[in-house]
Amino acid sequence: xxxxxxxxxxxxxxxxxxxxxxxxxxxxxxxxxxxxxxxxxxxxxxxxxxxxxxxxxxxxxxxxxxxxxxxxxxxxxxxxxxxxxxxxxxxxxxxxxxxxxxxxxxxxxxxxxxxxxxxxxxxxxxxxxxxxxxxxxxxxxxxxxxxxxxxxxxxxxxxxxxxxxxxxxxxxxxxxxxxxxxxxxxxxxxxxxxxxxxxxxxxxxxxxxxxxxxxxxxxxxxxxxxxxxxxxxxxxxxxxxxxxxxxxxxxxxxxxxxxxxxxxxxxxxxxxxxxxxxxxxx
Numbered sequence: 349x350x351x352x353x354x355x356x357x358x359x360x361x362x363x364x365x366x367x368x369x370x371x372x373x374x375x376x377x378x379x380x381x382x383x384x385x386x387x388x389x390x391x392x393x394x395x396x397x398x399x400x401x402x403x404x405x406x407x408x409x410x411x412x413x414x415x416x417x418x419x420x421x422x423x424x425x426x427x428x429x430x431x432x433x434x435x436x437x438x439x440x441x442x443x444x445x446x447x448x449x450x451x452x453x454x455x456x457x458x459x460x461x462x463x464x465x466x467x468x469x470x471x472x473x474x475x476x477x478x479x480x481x482x483x484x485x486x487x488x489x490x491x492x493x494x495x496x497x498x499x500x501x502x503x504x505x506x507x508x509x510x511x512x513x514x515x516x517x518x519x520x521x522x523x524x525x526x527x528x529x530x531x532x533x534x535x536x537x538x539x540x541x542x543x544x545x546x547x548x549x550x551x552x553x554x555x556x557x558x559x560x561x562x563x564x565x566x567x568x569x570x571x572x573x574x575x576x577x578x579x580x581x582x583x584x585x586x587x588x589x590x591x592x593x594x595x596x597x598x599x600x601x602x603x604x605x606x607x608x609x610x611x612x613x614x615x616x617x618x619x620x621x622x623x624x625x626x627x628x629x630x
Contacts, residue, residue, distance in 0.1 A: 583609075
């Protein structure tokens, strides 16, 4: 059983194409920049999707050594780019119960050049450095991890499904057409993960495609997809619990599938304005 943290493309795999849709990584017009409203009354949010740069329980892991000098240099350059957004608030993919520990660790990072972050990977490499450069005082944890397992593999496990073909063929076609982005730089990987094409595929694979899997009288696949929708809605709710003013500027760093959901919510929000990732990742 694949648990809710084990998602085929939540954070790290870029798909070049499927039978239904191709991802164009060279066309930045297909990015979240299309959703910019330029409403000065709204709180600006830079919502950046990433792959997990340290240990992960996800089904697939993009090769990355967080202690490699090249990796450290590349992620620091990315942090400098994002810091140009001048965030006042940073949100990361950890549960709120970790707020105290992560901020103690972050302050140690700020005060001691020799301190090795207890939160390695994208948090220590990017979020901490963005905060240090931009002078952010607090990091907020906004993830929500369900206790009930999210069984992504139900499409392949449910016997006597009314449709045993659609989900399997779609998922297989996507997996077979993975781009070999390991050859790309860290910046190129992040650009690939933040296009609208990738966002659509990420949401479909982790949620809607499962609705094709069900017994005649049940909603097994839909119920699993609902768990993942609930998690992302709760992530958004955690964001909404942060005391913000219109002068705040929020930088969110999460796995790319969570970013895809957040992009949907932010686009329709009366409170937030989603800023294009490609204004900063250049």
